Amino acid sequence: MKRPVREILADAISRDPSIIGAKLGAVVYDLHTPVEAEPSALEPVRTSTPEGLAVLRHSTAHVMADAVQRLFPGTKVTIGPATAHGFYYDFDKPSGPFTDEDLAHIEQKMLEIVEQKRPFRRTVVSRAEAHAHFQKLGESYKRELIDAIPEGEEISLYHHGEGADEWTDLCMGPHVPHTGYLRAVKLVSVAGAYWRGDERNPMLQRIYGTAFATPADLREHLRLLEEAKKRDHRKLGRELELFMFDEHAPAMPFFLPRGAFVYNRLVGYMRSLYERYGYEEVVTPQIFDKKLFETSGHLPNYRENMFLPVTAELLDKAKMDLRLGLHGATDPHSYREADKVRDEAVIGHLDDLERTAQKPMNCPCHCLIFRSRRRSYRELPWRVADFGRLHRYERGGVVHGLARVRSFCQDDAHIFCAPAEMQTEIQSFIDLLYEVYAAVGFAKVDVKLATRPDTRIGTDAQWDDAERALAAAVESRGLGYEVSPGEGAFYGPKLEFHIEDALKRSWQLGTIQVDYALPDRFGLEFTGPDGAAHRPVMLHRAILGSLERFMAVYIEHTGGAFPVWCAPEQATVVTVSEKQDEYAHEVVRALKARGLRATADTSSDKLGAKIRSARLLRVPYILVVGDKEVEARMVAPRSRDLDKNLDPLPLAAFVERLLGEAEPPRLAGRT
RNA sequence: GCUGGCGUAGCUCAAUCGGUAGAGCACCUGCCUUGUAAGCAGGGGGUUAGGGGUUCAAGUCCCCUUGCCAGCUCCA
Structure with missing residues (x-):
């Protein structure tokens, strides 16, 4: 019953x-x-859980739509789902976008509805009843949504309020018992969004909001949003002189000396681990004959993201031939004749003009190296790393600081191995990845297994093997994972590694991807113990992902306060007066002699001002030297991370202390 | 790419209705000789993103280009 x-x-x-x-x-x-x-x-669902929060937020979206329609009659509703951090609802509002004042009014009206604790009710209706209901209200978008519900599925409506106050939406639910549960609500922003996400459709007005189980949770969330604004890597990048952009190379970062230092330190760190994990590094070209990318499949599949450079020589030749072609027209008075000759010349040269291409990925290079001579099973697995610069043409609207750029480099490597070796290789990769994430301070890592999509190449047996190897490798390391069905690439499944940063935001950094296709396309072979030719499988893998994007995440994660091991400056010596200048330089020399990075601020500023500038640059240690320190050959350090002054200590002792912090942390139990 | 917005000194921002381009910080010079988050004074710095138009007069209004921002879409 x-x-x-x-x-x-x-x-x-x-x-x-x-x-x-x-x-x-x-x-x-x-x-x-x-x-x-x-x-x-029955397992209870509480507002404190992610599932419960989603319910709460979805209910809030209903209340917001209710409020909007009360305040802005004639506004049509579309859809309003919960998102990772809140919810949104898209409206068709004839009078144009919502303003900030509108948001305040809507929020006010929502509070009224919340205070009335209006109960949510669910009713099940027939398709015809649903159509009739929304047609009466003039809700034309709901018609499409109703039509999209598969035959045989229940069509449910959700109501809150009663009588004249009732508000109804087409909705699967579930919802909170009554609107009184929605007491921690905030409307965040407005944005344009296309109906069903398609730019050919009308632009709707989207309102983003968020809701939490308690006001304290909401306050914390808003605090994190504020903090995220302060830590925006584009802002810190400028303030800390880490990188810049220029209109002459849109979306291609220039790393300034301080940023380049951090960048190179990260690369150096990866290199040091590669040595331990059995990788070899190669250096490969930038520009290739386009035939390479026809072989690899990039040109047919990835063309709109590629830069196709052309040499001046080719361009000049094409221009010259074009001119000759035009002059060679038999009847210069006939446009038609001239056009025909010109068009033929243009078409004839187009191939030449795209004879070369910048690489968007390194994998084809590594395939070329692999097949440059015979390979034995004895040299597999072959792990080949490449910090090559990649160029991808990203559409204008999607580039964003360092997080999405057109010129970048990945901590890229490919592992060529026998299919039977896959699982061990994936396990070893996971170990490496966790060591790196621990070193850069990402404690929480979520693993996702993206499995076979509907349109794919390769045999089912290959997909079975690949998915099994990925899953088994994760399990062998005692890690949990989530399956993303159908999210794999068309040529193979992959693991994605998502980290959570200091502001509780999630980023996908690392990935390992199984690929049978590229070895096929390049006809890669190795000689097995049986003397016969075998096809290797290829694993694409990265840990930081793109260095540029990682820098964006890392800058925001650390707030620009890089740990001692990769900070561009580890200590700065500030003098109380110019009487200590000589000693300050001596301190810097002593630190540099041990491979540490230090500067001295001997400007005519007062001590307070010097400390302020060093703090703004997030230098880990500020070493104050006055007459007392010179006399005793000591330094008086101020620690950025402890946010306090340390007891003055002899220069040599400080050098030792700093040396102890100057290496990236290593996972315990490893050598 | 689409929708909307923005672009003024290195940075953050002013400039009434279309009527003389300005401030703070930074920078340079000098003074000050300093004890834990901004010492004082002076100085240099601008084709107002670029181009075109309207006007007696354009940072301001219109058009084009470009870059950036928010969002959408995209990220084999």
């Missing part, structure tokens, strides 16, 4: 009012929905 969830879980709910629904299997039901289940089969 079916009973409302509220009745079945009555005991639990009376003890814990944050229960807003219950899970039966994988489906979340709201409290008023009747289900047939024993209390033990």
Whole structure:
């Protein structure tokens, strides 16, 4: 017999009012929905969990749409889902975009609805009833949504409020019991968005908002948003003189000396690990005959993202031939004749004009190296690393600081191995990856296994092997993972590694991807123990991903306060007066002699001003030297990370201390 | 690429209705000789993103180009 969830879980709910629904299997039901289940089969869903939050936010989206339609009659609703950090709702508002004042009014109206604790109700209707209901309201977008619901599936409406106050939306649910649960709500921003995400469709007005279980959670979230604004890597990049951009090379970063230092330190760190994990590094060209990318499949599949450079020689020749072609027209008075000759000349030269291409990826280079001579099974797995510069043409609207650029480099490597070696190689890669993430301070890592998409190449047996090897490797390291069905590349499945930064934002950095296709396209072979030719499998892998993007994440993660091991300046000596200048330089020399990075501020500023500038640059240690320190040959350090002054100590002792912090951390238990 | 917005000194920002381009910081010079988050004074710095138009007069209004920002879409 079916009973409302509220009745079945009555005991639990009376003890814990944050229960807003219950899970039966994988489906979340709201409290008023009747289900047939024993209390033990129902798992309570609380607002404190991600699932519960999603319900809460989706309910908030309904209340916002209700408020909007009360304040702006004639505005049509479309869709309003929960997102990772809140929710949005898209409206068709004839009078144009919402303003900030509008948002304040809407928020006010939402609060009224929340205070009235209007209950959410669910009703199931027929397709015809649903159409009739929304047609009456003039909600033309809902028609499309109703039509998109598959035959045989329940069509449900959600209502909150009663009588004249009732507001109804087409919705699968579930929802919180009543609007009173929505007490920590904030509208964040407005944006344009296309109906169904398609730029050929009308532009809608989207309002982003967020909602939390408690006001304290909301405050914390808003604090993180503020903090994220302060830490924006584009702002810090300028302030800390890490990198710059210039209109002459849009979306291609220039790393300034301080930024380049950090960049190279990261590369150096990866190199040091490669040595330990059995990688070899190669250096490969930038520009290739386009035939390479026809072989690799990039030109057919990736052409719109590629830079196709042309040499001046080719260009001049084409221009010259064009001119000759035009002059050679038999009848200069006939446009048609001249046009024909010109068009033929143009077409004839187009191939030449794109005879070369900048590489967008390194993998084809490594395939060329692999097949440049015979390979034995004895030299597999062959792990080949490349910090080559890559160029991809990204569309104008998508570039963003260092996070999305057109010129970048990856901590890229490819592993060529026998299919049987895959799993071991993936395991070793996972070890390497976790060591790196620990060193740069990312403690929380989520693993996703992206499996075969509908359109794919390769045999099912290959896909089975590849997916199994990836899953087994993760499991062998005692890690959990989530499956993203159908999200793999068309040529193979992959693992994605997502980290959470200091502001609780998630970024995908690392990946390892199985590829049978490229070895096929390049006809790669190795000689097995049986003397016969075998085809290797190729693993594409990166840990930091693109160095540029990683810098963006890392700058925001650290707030520009790089750890001692990779900070461009580890210590700066500030003098109390110019009487200590000589000693300050001596301190710098002593630090540099041990491979440490130090500068002295001997400007005519007062001590307070010098300390302020050094702090703004996030220098890990500020060494104050006055007469007392000169006399005793000591330094008085101020620690950035402890945010306090340390006891003065002899120069030599400080050097030792700094040396102890100057190497990247290593995973315990490794050599 | 699409929608909307923005572009004024190295940075952050002013400039009324279309009417003399300005401030703070930074930089340079000098003074000050300093004890834990901004010492004082003076100076240099601008084809107002670029180009075109309207006007007696354009940073301001219109058009084009370019770059950037927010979002959408994209990220085999």
